[in-house]
Each structure stands twice: as C-alpha cells, then as structure tokens.
Amino acid sequence: MNYNEILRDIFVYQPEAPLMFNSPVFWLFGIIVLSVYAAIYRNKLSRTVFLLAFSLFFYYKTSGIFVLLLAGTLTAVYFITRWMSSCQGKGRRWLLALNVVLVLGILGYFKYANFIGENVFALMGEQYHRLDIMLPVGISFYSFQLLSYAIDVYRKELENERSFLNYAFYITFFPQLVAGPIVRAKNFLPQLRKAVVVRRTEVEKGFFLIMIGLVKKCIFADYLAQYNDLVFGNPGAYSGPETLFAVYGYAIQIYCDFSGYTDMAIGMGKMMGFDLGINFNKPYQSTSLTDFWRRWHISLSSWLRDYLYIPLGGNRKGKIRTHINLLITMLLGGLWHGANWKFIFWGGMHGLGLVIDKLWRKITKGQLSENRIAKVLGWFITLHFVIALWVFFRADSFHTAIQILQQIFTPSSWPLILTFLQTRMLFVVLLIAAIAIHAIPSSRFSDIENAYIRTPFIVKAVAFVLLVQVIIQIQGTDVQPFIYFQF
DSSP: OOHHHHHHHHHSOOTTSOOOTTSHHHHHHHHHHHHHHHHHTTSHHHHHHHHHHHHHHHHHHHHTTHHHHHHHHHHHHHHHHHHHHTOOHHHHHHHHHHHHHHHHHHHHHHHHHHHHHHHHHHHHTOOOOOOOOOOOTTHHHHHHHHHHHHHHHHTTSSOOOOOHHHHHHHHHOHHHHTTOOOOOHHHHHHHHSSOOOOOHHHHHHHHHHHHHHHIIIIIIIHHHHHHHHHHHHOGGGSOHHHHHHHHHHHHHHHHHHHHHHHHHHHHHHHHTTOOOOOOOSOGGGOSSHHHHHHHSSHHHHHHHIIIIIHHHTTTSSOHHHHHHHHHHHHHHHHHHHOSSHHHHHHHHHHHHHHHHHHHHHHHHTTTTTTOHHHHHHHHHHHHHHHHHHHHHHHSSSHHHHHHHHHHHTOGGGGGGHHHHHHHTHHHHHHHHHHHHHHTSOHHHHHHHHHHHHHSOHHHHHHHHHHHHHHHHHHSOSSOOOOGGGGO
8 A cells, every 4th residue: 555545545535434433544543643733722712723624524534525514514603693682573583483493494304305205205105216315424412402593592591603713613523522421502612612621631531531431432332343343234143132131232332333432522622621411321220211311412312302302392291291302202212323223213112201200200209219128129120121122223123123032032042042142252351341430439430530530541552452452452453333333
C-alpha cells in the first residue's frame, strides 16, 4: 500500500469502515486532537473552531456526504430559532412549528419513509418497492438535540444563542454526536461561554471512563455478540440452555455496548473540560420498571418526559389520561428506536409495564418499597421483564422472537447444560463477570475511580497496555459497530 492509499484510508470516508471509537484510526486522531487541544483550549475562539472542524470531519468519516445534511439542518434551525426568539404570539408558535416540521420531516423521510410506504401499500393490497434510502448515522440523536434547543428557546427557558459557532459546536460535538448522550443546550451552552478549566483529576477521571468503556464494548459486548448472533440468527438449531444464555448474553451485550459508548463519550468530554452528564446508572439493579427508566438511557427518557409526556398532560389530567400519556410516550419512544413494528411493540409493552407499576404503587400505597423481600422480588420481575422484551428488540422478526422464547422452555434439552458450560466456558465466565461488575453499588464506583487516580503513572500505563493486549486477544478481525449507530 502506497502513501496515497494510506492517506485516502485515513482522510476519505470509507462506507465499509466508518470511523468509530473502538477503531485504531480514531485513537490516532484522538491523540492528535487532544494534543492540539491542550495547546489552544484557553482561547475560546480557537478551541471552538478547532473542535467544530474536527467534529464535522468525524461525522464525515462516519456518514460521508450526510455531513452536508447535518450542516444544512442545524443552520436552518439556528436561523429559524433566531427569528422565532424575536417574535411573539402566533408568529412565535408558527416558527416553532416550522422547526419541528423541518427536523421531524427530515428524520421521518430517512428513517420512516419505507416503513410507512410498506404498511400503506399492504393495507391497499399493493406491492411496495422500497426506496433506496440510507439512514444517516446519529440522525435520531442530533434531531432530538435540535428540537430541544428550539423548544427551550420557545419556552424562554434558554436564551437564543447569538454565536453560531457555539451553537454548531453544541450540536456537533464529536463525542456525543452519533450515539448520545442527548445533551441539553441549557446544560452545555453555558459551558462554552466561560473559560474551560482542564484539571488533572478530571483528565484522569475521563481517561478512566474511556478505559471502562473500552472494557465494556471491546471485551464484554463484542465477545458476547459472537455467540448471541449465532443463536438469534438460527434459534431452532440451539437447545433451551444455549438459547437462554444467549438471551441473558444479549441483555449484557446491549448494556455494555451502549453504556460503553457513552462512557467513552463522557470521558472524552471530561478530558477536554466539558460535562456531558450521565446516561446510565446500573439499570439492571432496578427494583421496578419506573426505576429502570430512571437509570437506562437517562438522556432519552428525560427528553421523552420533558418534551412529550409532560406536554401531553403528564399526570395532571387524571389517572386514565396519565396512563394514556405513558403509553403514547413509550410507543413513540419505541418507534424512535427503529421503523419496525417490533420496536413499537417493545415500547408499548414498556408503556403497559409502567402503567401496571403505577397502579401497583397506588394499590400498595408504597408500603412495600422498603420491604427487603418485596425489593428482591421487584428486582427479579423487572429484570426478566426487561430481558424478555430485549428478545423482541434484537430478533429479526416477531416470529423469531417467539421462537426464541419458546425454545428456552424445551424440557428435553436441559440435560445438555453441562455440555454447554464446557464448550462455551469463556462466554460463561465473561457473562458472570459482567453481571458481578454490574452488581457493584454505584457508591463503590467512586472509590474504585479514586483508587485509580491515586495510583502512580507507571501503574496506569501498564494497566492500559494490558487492557489493549486483552482487547487484541479477544476481539475478532473486524471492528464491531456500536448497536445504537443504527438508530
């Protein structure tokens, strides 16, 4: 390979190899970016222009020509919102509506055009020819950030951002651009208006989070995925225990994959002096479904609460309306994840579960919330309700999901469990290890983080080198994309 080919591979978008956090090329760029940033971050204009330029380049390397769609959409929303901020009454509402129609219209075309077409044509008994539409990476995430910015300005909870550079930087900041967390403008923009202070402790905390994210993604998620994909791809070929382990494995895989990404995103933000918030808080420790949605994908669940559930009326218009609002919110939350009836079903079942949880709390008046046995029972039911629904989230179809759940309860295959444990020992060890790590209380994580910070530099360096070696040994030949890139 000559130099021209190397430069092309590094700087030109490769559809078969998009730039991702877990790729060596990204970390090559990362070292360069952090080095330059360390030299210029005290100058507001320099750091904003530099990181904005790299963020747009990063998105180009993940989505190619769709960087123009991102730039065009954020520019349109900026000027419409700026116009809206100077208006009152109906004009203000109409301009907000224009923003919403623009953002949701673009999202709807790329994500839902074929889904709508297929279902409309099916109702008419006609054959539908799918449009050749590629989904831009991260469009669901940055669309929600654009909407929250416009809505917050409309509600006068946020002043219109006068600096286009600051606004564009907020929307495109590369760590959270393609898979979250969904950062609110009112939390992030104020950070750009003041001097950024990069403390050594925060840099080390950020690097620690990046290492945690790499462990979750490259060791746990990617290795577990190898077996999970086999079972979900051909469930009829596997026994009950083999299928059950794949179901538990996918629950750990999707958590480690998604939270691993956000750990790395938040860690990179910390290293540059920015706070991106928190997106996961031990969700599989939840003792109720309400508790689960306070811990899982926190930036999305809070977005749905503030911009959908509460505007629908929240819990202010009676019990029945509250339950309907919950169902609508979760149905649309499911649809946000993908243009498929299985995602709508997944969201609807979570909505139904939240309604039942509210009714149960009303009946018991919260008296069981401190009972230890009730807590354990609530945790067990919540965990397995969530895991069972992950099957529909992952399976290619409803038929496959039902087949997988039925396969688990095939009694004649359970004597084979010892054979499975022997042949898939590393899978089982990693699964148990991931569960054990997840069971560590959040309060203990700070102790572990502080212990890491106090260790000498040579120990940190050796730990990082060992981590890289383990990743190289466990990973396959291809860099595995993050699950939430498809949303």
